[in-house]
Amino acid sequence: MRRFIKIYMERPELAGIAFLILLALVFQVRSDGVFLGAQNLQGILGLLPEMALVAIGVTLLMICGEFDLSVGSVFALAPMVMGVLLADGVPFILAFPAGLLTALAVGLVNGVITVRFAIPSFITTLGMLFVARSLTVVISGGFPPVIPPDAMPRQLFIAFVGPGDMFRMSFLWFLAIAVLVALALSRTNFGNWVRATGGFLPAAQAMGIPTARVKIVCFMICSLLAGFAGTIQVMRLGAPLPSIGEGLELQAVAAAVIGGTALTGGIGTILGGIIGAVLIRVIDNGLVLSRVDANWFKLALGSLTILAVIVNAWLRKKARAMKVETD
Amino acid sequence: MRRFIKIYMERPELAGIAFLILLALVFQVRSDGVFLGAQNLQGILGLLPEMALVAIGVTLLMICGEFDLSVGSVFALAPMVMGVLLADGVPFILAFPAGLLTALAVGLVNGVITVRFAIPSFITTLGMLFVARSLTVVISGGFPPVIPPDAMPRQLFIAFVGPGDMFRMSFLWFLAIAVLVALALSRTNFGNWVRATGGFLPAAQAMGIPTARVKIVCFMICSLLAGFAGTIQVMRLGAPLPSIGEGLELQAVAAAVIGGTALTGGIGTILGGIIGAVLIRVIDNGLVLSRVDANWFKLALGSLTILAVIVNAWLRKKARAMKVETD
Amino acid sequence: QDEPMDIVFTHHSSASNPFWQAVKKGFDDACEKIGADCQMIFTQTEGAIDQQAANMITALAAGPDALITSIVDNTAFDQVIEQAVDQGVVVIAANVDDTEGAQGNARAAFVGQGFVPAGYALARKMSEFFPEEGPINAVVGISAPGQNWSEQRGQGVVNFLEEYKEQNPDREVEITRLDTGTDGAVVAERVGSYLNANPDTTAYFDTGLWHAYVAQVLADRGVEPGEVLMGGFDIVSEVLNQMEAGYIQVQVDQQPYMQGFIPVMQAYLAHNFDLAPADVDTGQGLVLQEDVPALKELAAEGLR
Amino acid sequence: MMEPVIEIRDLHKWYSGVHALKGVSLDVRPNEALGLVGDNGAGKSTLINILSGMQTADSGSIRFEGRPVHFENPRDAMDAGIETIYQYNSMVPTMSIARNMFIGREPLSASLFGIGVMDHRRMAEESMQALRDVDLHLRSPEALVGELSGGQRQGVAIARAMHFRSKVMILDEPTNHLAVKETQKVIGFVQSLKDNDVTTIFISHNIHHVFECCDRIVAMARGEIVLDRRADEVSMDDVLDVL
């Protein structure tokens, strides 16, 4: 039993779940029982996939040892490309992939510049944050394009499904992608390479891993997921605003770190990133329900974020100090 | 001669100067000679200290191996504390230090939480970004306090001085601080400890350096400089706005990285951080003068930032490949 | 005069804000009409007054003929504008003015409508939709706490509600301020959850246009239009759609196109014929459901 | 005498400001065990890093099995048949033993274009077996390499090289950090390579070890080769003298 607890708590993503449950209880009380009500959960779950998809990509990339600050802009750019095409009468079947291809292209550029010139991805993607946002504004002319009502098969992405209409379709997409990426990271040789590349680049190279290609692919996956997430959001909101996703980059990194991903690479899990994203959304939601005044809102948000990581670190430390032979 | 070029170009901060000169020439042509005109230089130099001071602090902290995302918020918080006190009739001699002490306190909290709980400073300071901003809004009630006209000795900080009124007093403050911090980093044993702590923490600990204290001090210096920079800006603008400094954190990190500071710590110079800050200001200023269309503005900004780092990296690589025995 | 006029417009918003894109359109169109060399300078982050001030300083170095700017703070721009006026630049305030008007600032004239009055007008109009009796629970969504545009609009709304409370002592009026953010999805989620937890809410005021996305959440949940009154600022297609659907009752429209267009004309007259620029109120601009059809086309073209 | 497997001609390498290899030429013949010795900083690691694709030479040429080769990265060298244990940096500390053993050469249970599902079980079993072969008994294949003792870590690197033995094996100070028994295993391993048609380059500062398992001794000093003799034609003292 102790052994079980130890193993369990040593995994940062699972320690995160403990904090999540604690938080849910507090919010449940503070919101007079609304927090865990069906409608509120439905609300949380409806929005979650968009942020969590971005967090998955960023987590993967961070495990690979790189950063992506441009996800927020790609989140806006990909659906904008789609939206502008749709508004021009291009059918969805072409416009949708065009948006995603744009996202892929951004990832490719990020990756190639970073790897080819050996510069920090922090700068490459910070630059790309501006460039992609600018492109979004340019192609839209500054105004959200008016998409014909039935141009998008919105049902495929945002319809409610499941018992009590608990989930949106987007949640299923998210689940499928999460499982896929998580498996790719933990079970395939590609995942092994990602971890090695981020864990210790010289060793990964010495062992013959094509680290440049691994990094570029991770950049592309990260961008693609951000673009896809943005597209889902636009389907849900109905119009591609040029301003969506601003500030998302820091949130996504925060989600990854809360979930135990190391900023230096090599360490982390997809599940952790997702739990981080859930925590961020839950904190946000719970604070609104707790009627925190506007001026104090960010204070509560900031403190709880820090607290989440402190509790995580503390649980893990306690677990490690348990004197049980595990292997 | 070749040896000289080689040594010169291998230093990333000096490679930055080369790019700066190139850029100045381009902007000079594109702006029909306005760029290097006295009035524009005055403008650049008048604004530079504020951002450069923040960059100095962030560079120091990054060399020490930690991050500070809360500088933008502290930039607003410190002068707001001062402003609110001044508006309440507290004399400047008390209000001014109160603001700076607040900044120091934020740095202390950042440092202690990061070190004590061994969590990534990315999270601590991201949380603090929200907390400090929230506090700024809370103490101001959301609106800039009205400071009595002569409550601040503005002349001490922002008066124009020098030949042709080229500089503001703030520039002298900045120079003095820059020299001080640069010397502290390169010539004192404290600087040695900072570099060791950021360069390789286990070794620094093994050699008996009080790494926790070194880190906390760096956090405090970083916050203090951000608070001081914000105070200068508020003196210049005349009112402590609760919203100033938003987005400054990424700019400051970008300045440090452009100037050759490694995101992983241990490597970098104060001069580099300053040159990075100058580059960012010059790019911004030059693009405005070049009348880049608003919608394309960020694209140009992003690309030039990336380009700056690419050129830097390239020059350094070329320099390293030069076959001259240097030592 | 042969030389084309050189006009610069600086303000406190970023390029991804559709409202300001509409201002830009008006600005660019006007410039084309008078054949002027024009530049609008956005900030990189929304509401960055410090960046705006920096941009003004830079722009002035190039010696423009006219400077159009929003004056979102009473003191921050005083010096720069005075310097500009000294340089002989025609300075016109657009969109927002010093709250002390001409006394507070050296600008020649103001085209637009203040934040506080706009908020006040919104709430006053909305009060006409309030239920006859029972308590009033109003929620004010501060999109960006600490940022002038948002705080002042919110303040205007709160000011009216406080007055309303005094005038109706028999009714319970409760005002809640929420930090709602400036991302449509987040606003929708936050306010949506709040309304869900507090179904007795009477009205939701947004200091931007993000209540349109809240409306969508309500529609999703099967909440009837009008159960929660909603109002906010600026016209975009999405807002018009939701007004048509009945979820949004009142919207403030400052006629952004006009705010971009008129100052150029005034600057032109001032520069070429020394005609003094005059204040122009771009309208109380309160849009109700019945105005929507007329507006839809204009909105799509970026004119309203 | 047989054609050399590796022919190195006039190799030069500059690090920024340091001339680390000053025209090194060397032939390595098939199946021989070549002991490379030399002072600290003589350029031994630099030389073999170039051979194994970790670094590129500034000038000079390498022929492998008679064909001129240009190894751009370690993968190229591995594909050609050169397996290397580096002096440093040969493990990813944040990964488990089993994963480290197989990085880049994971056994796949299903794959498409080279990407596929790893056979975890096989990785665990084979890695423990490989470790037992060097007399190391580690607690679990899932232990992180970063949490091993110095010798255990080195042992994993050795075990990997032994597991994936190739045409040419380069061992850069493989016995550092190793305890007595493990060291003997390594020396025995190098001796056994000859019988298995494997060419070996063995770098060590322990002259006894070199003489125990090598046929030929090459000594370097300050970026140049200063001695190249058959082991049975030279005494330990001769070698120590030139160093």
Added chain:
Amino acid sequence: MMEPVIEIRDLHKWYSGVHALKGVSLDVRPNEALGLVGDNGAGKSTLINILSGMQTADSGSIRFEGRPVHFENPRDAMDAGIETIYQYNSMVPTMSIARNMFIGREPLSASLFGIGVMDHRRMAEESMQALRDVDLHLRSPEALVGELSGGQRQGVAIARAMHFRSKVMILDEPTNHLAVKETQKVIGFVQSLKDNDVTTIFISHNIHHVFECCDRIVAMARGEIVLDRRADEVSMDDVLDVL
């Protein structure tokens, strides 16, 4: 017999899931050179890391010069008079040789509360001198440690320890990566320590080296001490047998 300098009693250390020290007790007497040997993973580094304050024990006690001590960090141990060369992680690769030599103990030309201006010239000169003392001739005190060869790096660590010799010296496999001459210097250094009233703990896998310079041999296996004898009472084979 004199009072022990260091008395270790029943030391236990757990890493997460590994019982690395299982009740170690050991007395180290003044001026003796104690050779600590043992299999890979026996717990040698763990033991001396606790002695030097890098890690803390889970239970057990340490007395230093008769007083109970609790070293929370390496600084405490250094202040008490224990100087250590660690098996790993003893250098900051991004800093110059001169700076590395003096980290934490910079010679200051002016100071206030312990913070002051470093005497760069003295650091450069003394560090080069210290390196020459271990027979290493490096190009410049400004070269980065990360750009040195493996042996050069180890040499810098040795030079530092020799320069700052203290009451107790702990050397964890100091001769790894070192060439022949440098190794001899280190052994000579350990021998000379006795005459200078310095107590030494010397860890090595090279039994010859241990016997060459130590008075007493302690062998560890699986977290316990399995042999503790005076060097002149035991033969190499006896030691090899218990390993």
